Amino acid sequence: MDADRLSPEQSVLGALLIQPELTGRAAVALRDEDFQAAPARLVWQTLRRLWASGSAIDPVIVKDQLEGFDHAAQYIVDLMAAVPTAANLDYYINATKRAAAMAALRDLGQQLAAAGTLDEQIALVAKANGYTAKRQARARMDAAEMFRSFAADHADAKSPDYIPWP
DSSP, rough: GGGGGGGGHHHHHHHHSSGGGHHHHHHHHGGGGGSSSHHHHHHHHHHHHHHHOOOOOOOHHHHHHOOOOOTTTHHEEEEEEEEOOOOOOOOHHHHHHHHHHHHHHHHHHHHHHOOOOOHHHHHHHHHHHHHSSSOOOOOOOOOOHHHHHHHHHOOOOOOOOOOOOO
């Protein structure tokens, strides 16, 4: 694997193999469809499955889970060797999402060109808009953080203003 030709999805995987405790951060942000290459998607699904089950994650365990994947060990070693650090994981995640959106839009463009009716084209344009719309990030909090946030929001001794109603 050539570092100059390393895809964003491979960078995500290399970073997660280097620092597996970051898998949760990636699992919240990425979907299986964001991984275009079959080997990368297979490794991603394995990492996500191990993380979701609470299992330990390390390169040997991931390799052992990749049954039927020829050269899995070499692929994993190459991923880890090509990514110098996990410090840029957020950048790699965003680049992976952008690359996946671009690939989906290219596919939708081909479908749009082949669409036979205006209704089909409208549906495809609406689907394309879903890839280009900016979504506000969701805040993640555990129960203690939510309680502290609620308490801080309501700590003001001032009573709320009510609208008088007859």
